[in-house]
Amino acid sequence: MNHVHHRRLGGVAAIVVAAGLVAVPTTASADTGPMVLGTTAYPQPRISSTGVRTDACDWTATPGWMARTGSDPTLNATVAGDGSGSLSARFEVWDQMTGADSAVFSGVAPAYAGQARINVPGLLDGHSYTWRTWALQGDRTSAPAPDCHFRVDTTSPxxxxxxxxxxxxxxxxxxxxxxxxxxxxxxxxxxxxxxxxxxxxxxxxxxxxxxxxxxxxxxxxxxxxxxxxxxxxxxxxxxxxxxxxxxxxxxxxxxxxxxxxxxxxxPSNPNPPKTLGDVDGDGTADILLPDAQGNLQYFGVNAGDTAPSSTIQGNRAPYDGSWAPFQVAHRGWSKSHAPSSDDLFIHKPGDGYLYLYQNVDYGSFTGYMTDAQRSRSCQDDAGATVACPADFASDWSKADQVVAFGPVTDATSPSLLTLEDGNLWLHAGGNFGFGSQKARKLTTTGDWSGYDLIAPGPDASGSLTLWARERADGTLHAYPVPKQANGLFDFSALADPAAGVVASGFTVGAYPTLGSSGDGDGDGAPDLWAVTADRHLVTYSGWSAPKDLGVLR
The missing domain is CATH 2.60.40.10 (Immunoglobulins)
Structure with missing residues (x-):
């Protein structure tokens, strides 16, 4: 047997090509005799850093590597003949590290249904190899298939x-x-x-x-x-x-x-930051928005651009694989767990389920979401327990909007404001995991259905405010909810949604999304943020002096 000189391959850095089977004519005739239709090694040599798997049956290709698998590598050949006798294939392997002309392995394997394969023992760790195949039929031998190459690494990093x-x-x-x-x-x-x-x-x-x-x-x-x-x-x-x-x-x-x-x-922090609106535990309130792929992005309320501080993958959202359909509300946390970062309420409008994520991992969603139970009892304006109205839903399906209003019973416990059948409901004063909070109907006219609710959180005195954008014309309203001397809140400003106009021009077409995460510029007053129709994030001082932070991912 004669063969060409084999060039040493160890350490080559050539052009990588994915060489699966080497294509040759698919049938043999009496004139051509047996032939090799294709060759491949198993496991197919790989280059993990690029993801390429290649048999390198080309002198310009960088050979892939075979790893430790627990068994000898297998060489495979697809062969064809003219039907005059049984087919087989001869395989030979040369060690390129030694440069010797003699093969370190030679063997013949019968072909079944045109497939011949053989195991190659004794290959050395860190060596480079060339292998070649011939098809055999009777006393006839085909032209050799193109040489293929691989390297061996059986040592773990x-x-x-x-x-x-x-x-x-x-x-x-x-x-x-x-x-x-x-x-x-x-x-x-x-x-x-x-x-x-x-x-x-x-x-x-x-x-x-x-x-x-x-x-x-x-x-x-x-x-x-x-x-x-x-x-x-x-x-x-x-x-x-x-x-x-x-x-x-x-x-x-x-x-x-x-x-x-x-x-x-x-160790746990003996003096953790306690900032309402903070999800990731860094002491700064956060804006939470989905990206174009449905992942949930976190931005500090004082961010200077649209590079998120962290991103929660869409597959952690409830059953949809995307956060885009959900309202994510947060302001306050339960005292029953640490750290002192906002719990998150997650709801899709029309869905009967409201999901609660008790934030024990700084907003990383490595734990589990539970169902936030619907309020099981109602109270009147004085805080006395009363029977809930006959049309009070047993689940959250009537909640077209859910916003985290701010603490109304203590310094940190979250409360929710929902918009149901055009009216505002306050849910507060208990553990949402058990449904022990109480519901209070704040309005009765049903006039709030044309408004987008925004809750900027408490001011320094603990008083609250509700903002709302009138969808019809983009007018922005503000309704004070002062904290009284007795610790209760005065919700009387919510009687007329048309009152309290503070700004205009925030149309749904120009600003599909409006929100507030509290004071972003450090002046002691809450601030608005908005997402424009072309997905720019804009922050404001109050509701003026817009600052475009750039396009969201």
Whole structure:
């Protein structure tokens, strides 16, 4: 047998092509004899960093890598003949690291239904190989198929984790930050080369405080690439006080992986920020808006642009895979849990369910949403329990709008204002998880159906305000709800929705979405924000001096 000289392939950096089966004519004739129709190796060699899988049956292609699989690689050939006898294929493999002309493996395998395959033992870690196939029928041998190439890496990469802010358990170090704060975590990844061979190299890492899934390459979501020296510095918010575990996986270009779990203790903050409207625990009230893909974006109320401080994926929304259809209301939190960040109420207009997310992880939605129970009892203006009206719904399906009004019974407990059949209802004074809050009908005329409700939250004295945009003409109204000396609130300004005009021009066409997250400019008064028809986020001082922060994602 004669063969051409084989060029050493170790360390090549050529053009990558995905070479599946090598195409040749699909039938054989009496004139041509047997032929190879295609070749492929299993597992197909890969380059994890790019997601390419290639047999590199082309001298210009960068060979992929075979990883440790627990079994010998298999070479496959599709062959055809002229029907004059049984078919088989001969396979030969050369080690490019040695440059020797003699094959390190040679074998013949019978073909069944045109498919011949053979296992190749004894391949060496860190070596590069070329292989070639011939079709055999009787005493005839086909022309060889194009040479194919692969490299072997059976050594797992390694990764270590260290943090100056949250030292590892057992290290003797003391945390310098609290749960809810961002800590620095330094990852060091390496892919050791075997003696006399080459390593495929670190391709990427995955990490998370949740358990990591199995498999995947570096094109999967959530993978990041370390620097050339294998170092990656992460800034991660620690979501829970107590013991936390950061799970890290490093993947090399062959697809081998190594994992480490970094366990540390995060103390609770003895003086956590307590800001109504704050979802992510940084002490600043937040604006929550969906992006174009239905993910939920967080913006600090004093943000200078539309780069979100964090993003919650759409698959964490209730059953829709998108946050876009839902109203997300927040201002205040239950005293029954920590940290001191807003609980979130999530509702789709017309839906009987109102979802409650008790915010124990700084708005990261790593926990579970529960049903916020409908108020089971009603009260009158003096706070006395009364029978609910006959048309009072047993679920939340009549709630066309839900806004978090602000605390009305203590300093932090959330209350909800709903618009039902054109009237305003206040739900407050209990735990929404159990439905122990009471409902109070604030209006009786049904005149509020043409208004978009906006709740800017309390002022420094604890008094509340309701804002509303009249959909018909874009007029903005403000209705004071002062806190009285006896601690109760005066809702009399809500009797006439047409009163209290403070601004104009906020038409639905120009500003489909209006809201308020409290005081954004630090002047002590609440401020409006808006999303324009072309998805620009605009903030105001009060309801004037618009500031365009740019286009939302």
């Amino acid at each position: 390694t990764v270590s984790v260290a943090s100056p802010d949250f030292p590892a358990d057992g290290s003797g170090g003391t945390a310098t930050k609290y749960a809810g704060q961002v800590g620095t975590f330094v990852l060091n990844a390496a892919d050791p080369a075997p003696d006399g061979g080459e390593a495929s190299g670190v391709a990427c890492v995955r990490y998370g405080f949740d358990m990591l899934g199995v498999g995947g390459d570096c094109t999967a979501p959530g993978t990041v690439r370390p620097g050339a020296d294998g170092t990656l510095t992460l800034q991660l918010k620690v979501l829970h006080w107590g013991t936390n575990t950061l799970n890290v996986e490093v993947i090399d270009d062959a697809g081998n992986s190594g994992r480490v779990s970094y366990t540390f203790y995060a």
